[in-house]
Amino acid sequence: MARRAGAEGRLMGTFYLDERPIPFEEGEYVIDAARRAGIEIPHFCYHPALGSLGACRLCMVQLEPAREGDRPRNMASCLLKAGEGMRVSLKAAHAVDARQSVIEEVMTNHPHDCPVCDEGGECHLQNMTVEVGPPYRRYEGAKRTFVNQYLGPLIWHTMDRCITCYRCVRFYQDHALGDDLGAFGSRNRVYFGRHENGPLESPFAGNLVEVCPTGVFTDRVYRRHYSRVWDLQTAPSVCPHCSVGCNTLPGAREGSLRRVVNRANRRVNEWFICDRGRYGHRYTEVEDRPRTARVDGRDVSLDEALDAAAQRLSEAADGSIAGLGSVREDMEGNAALRSLLAVLHGWYTAHPNPDLEAAIAEAAALSTQAPTLAEIGQADAVLVAGDLTGHAPMLDFAVRQAVRVGRPLVLLHTGPAPLARHAQRRRQVTPRELLGLIETLCATAEGRVEDDDLAALLEPLRGARNRVVLGVAETLGAPGCRALGQLAGALGARLGFALPNANAFGTALLSRPGDSERVLESAESGRADRLIVLGADPLGSGAGAGRWAALRERLNFLLVLDCVRTTTSEQADIFIPLTAFTERAGTFVNYAGLAQGFARIEEFVDQTGRGDHPANPFYAGLGPVGSPLAPHDGHLPDAFDAICEIGRRMGLGRVQRNAEILAYQFFNEPPTPGRTGITVDAAGFAHLRDSAAVDYRPPPEPGGGWQVVMTTWYGDEHLALHAPELQSLAPREGVRMHPDDVAAHGLDDAAHVLLSGPGGRSRLALIADAGCPRGTLGLSRASMAVLGADEGDELTWEASA
Structure with missing residues (x-):
């Protein structure tokens, strides 16, 4: 032929x-x-x-x-x-x-533990033995045995099952670029493990569970609540822990979520997921997960809470209600809240912080041709601004695929960044200096400025054909995102941004420029004295927590709907618990603008009559138009149903209809390149808006304080903060300083530091960390919230006994 x-x-x-x-x-x-x-x-x-x-x-x-x-x-x-x-x-x-x-x-040395092996039902060795044969053993001698290692709270080690296929080290060393797992020994005594007992350091270590064909590495979290795999209920889902939107396959039994594994999708994450996505689901099973509605501090039925919420919102004056959606809530819930507030002439935003809102809008506007993970891995050169590992681990993993085949990485970072060890060129600066660095790099790339050092920094990208530029929106802010977009244009590179949480791009589509500031100003001025919070914690975590905390006493009524316990939910006048993301159907829009629907596990096979809508991922979680929610003990509502039911009980039957119109227009007319959002008129119809209206405040002039650097890690995300196994791996809480700063002030690791910020004071242990630039203080997201500080803000500190 x-x-x-x-x-x-x-x-x-x-x-x-x-x-x-x-x-x-x-x-x-x-x-x-x-x-x-x-x-x-x-x-x-x-x-x-x-x-x-x-x-x-x-x-x-x-x-x-x-x-x-x-x-x-x-x-x-x-x-x-x-x-x-x-x-x-x-x-x-x-x-x-x-x-x-x-x-x-x-099979000569394989143990006789199939009846109790965690790999049962998914054992590749068993499948191959049945397929290839022989179906019996002739060897009757003593079997080779090994001593197993403790590999941390996520991975269980059973070395006797090893067949020396080398998949584990090929993934861990060659693809994840980890160096604390290797092959030791020779011939039939090869041992795969660490030099000594201890947790695996890679944020992608959980993939060993899936690449191992025989159960040498199994899921330590899953085995504590184990079920045979054929007894698990599964459904296609999307990871809610960052903006990549990795495809997953969660498995549940008897009403509890037992595990999450990868669902291969070549358009998104291909074969792997990060440990945050694999083990962050534990928030669904923790003892303090809120499952009971609450009104004025007392537990009530869901029906009573919905009635109380409808009554108190009905008593509000026109335009006196504000609503805060969430970048970690799905499109359905945010659309329902947007619709309810539009009918009530209220104020809506999905972003608690105006600066972060502007950064997300700017990043979304520039992401019309964002590269996929596969395209990042195939890039000839990559430039990264910020810490991808902490904000979107699988973007980090994609960069590693380019690095492992010898492609150069240029890194600009303001704090500790695991990718720093793999960068061919890198520059570490303070948050205030990052914008200026990017702008000067852009001028250098365009030939407007001659700077030998910066030209050398960009040199690895100049000779490359397929260039990719990636940034972290939360670190860059709106000015930095815009400057990085100009740099990408000067280099002729594809541009993408790691956004905060799973649906930041989607909320940018539902928001208008300045919505966050309008909501805050309406509450601060007293025009809006009733606040609805959906899936967010403005009083306890994240950027702008100090400003929101100051508002709490001015509010006459606070209604919170969430699936986890937060500082804000604890202070709510009415609290309505919601289903977790594996217990509902919905839609997330990822960092590249890709809308993906996820299914409810227990109702993946449709037995509820919810099939009235067009074949469109947005409608995966919606009931028939006008159908009332029928709450009953033991079952929680999703955000869309709960909000629409409140509207129905207020006599506003068009809330659900308007939300569905919004959804239909969005998903049947994909956003035009160069446009990023939707506004809703009084009738609830959606209209695309131009991204050119995005505005932001310039960064304040440097003062005399120390700048704050966010020291994220791969589990520092709101839902993952409720996963005890991940949290056990978190670095020690404290304030980090460059070792030179520690020595210059005559301090040591035994010292403590008293920090003062706009939202309060905090006493933390001092930790020397070379990953922090000189003149900065490295803080976790939770510590920043206590102080009311954002990344790049200035704090004062003093040594504390």
């Missing part, structure tokens, strides 16, 4: 597997081409994401000779490149015998 050009421009041909024609692309291995054709060749060490190694030899096929008189030979199909007219066989006797020999050798 003659070769022809493939869809991607590569030449294609045909080889024959047991006489079946298999098309292949040039340079493709036999195992990959067969897999694409729907034939799974037995294998252990091969993995679609990790590629070929040839360590296990289970993928053996017989290659027929090309010349007459030559003998056929067995070849590992993961290392055999397909050729035009090549003939190979899985069924040939010599190939079958070779594969059975591999299985028999592997």
